[in-house]
Amino acid sequence: MAQRKIKVLVAKPGLDGHDRGAKTVATVLRDHGMEVVYTGLHQTPEMIAEVALQEDVDVVGLSILSGAHMSLFPRVRKELEVRGMGHVLLTGGGIIPAEDMAELEKEGFTRLFGPGTRTDDIAEWIQTAVEKSRASEGV
């Protein structure tokens, strides 16, 4: 019988061209049995949310190394909500100072991952979080 997979969008918003990290994370999530959509560079928040909708993903992971995280996370969140995708788990990582990370996490951007994170930790965290959110939705 077909089974429900975890589908993740890995996206690079804004003006930063460093995607080694995003590609590494995408590969790791793939190796944890997830279906991973990778968008390529220079995506606007609108494009990211639109892709999330078309692909019906469970998770959006943003890779941000440009320093624009404090504006990009809320904008992607808003674009997701506009499209009825408020249930999507928004997470991400990159070069984000600890105090910014704490503030973003407080504002509900679930959990963020900085340099030095074990890649398996990201996959395991996503697995647990998606299972929890599916259970609470009852779907």
Next chain:
Amino acid sequence: MKDAETISARLLSGDRLALSRMISWAEDGDDRFPASLSRIYSKVGRGWRTGITGPPGAGKSTLVNELARVFRQGERTVGILAVDPSSPFTGGALLGDRIRMEERTKDPGVYIRSMASRESHGGIARATVDACDVMDAFGFDELLIETVGVGQAEYDVVTAADTVLVVLCPGAGDGIQAMKAGLLEVADVLVVNKKDRDGADRLLVDLEEAVHTREVRTDQWEVPVLPTNAVAGEGVEAVIDAVHRHRAHLEAGLLESVRRRRRVDQVKRVVGERLEDELWGGRRLGDRVEEGLDRASTPYDVAEEVLASILGGNLGAPAGDSRSEAARR
């Protein structure tokens, strides 16, 4: 969107979130999918389904992007289904076809859905036809189905598409490759992409030769062999023209029977899947196989025993009850 009634009503009112979710239900084998499909099925059959297949790196995604661009110039809406392979080990997949179609993401007249092949090995996914039906009912004029990069014998795309494009590029083998059975035979249109590269002219000639000496087709359709340079958008109009001609050709004759056959295939697939679940879902038949093999019977002998027990009407026995009188007989 928790039930079939709501999702189908929302899909028919043009809600793209409902469209996306219903495709997910098809992929996941959600038990709400059949009821949802039956509520929209009267709208299926309006869009034209073009399959794009060929080896990895031939330029399928780029061509799909260009086909969509030209269709949009003609004000036709486009639904794209792009299949990429799943890992046989982890079940995971990296879905990267969208990268070549990025310009289309901002266009509200285009919908792009990536799909992992999951347990299927024929170049498309189990849910591909279902997803096409859903996109069709939503109302797209043109449906483009991009297969995984295929080898010589993965051509399930014929079970999903009205018109099949096989995309090749130079540098992947000599003229003998063009003479082989398999993939090339399912092409309604042959595309030689990267026509600016060395060897393209030779490949065109070899393919034309192969097409013209082959009399296996019974539908009177002459397969065109068309050069493109998809990255530069060259030759794309000619491909679309060929798709239109093939469409007219089918509509003048075989279309109903082709689509009918596709539905028959679909029914058989569903019956097969359900039977497989029913048969092997419980432990009963699995135990019987193990027992047979323990007796050093051949796989054929064990299969005969299993079949006899199924066809003898013993399927109704409760699961796990393999030692009942009925089963031993």
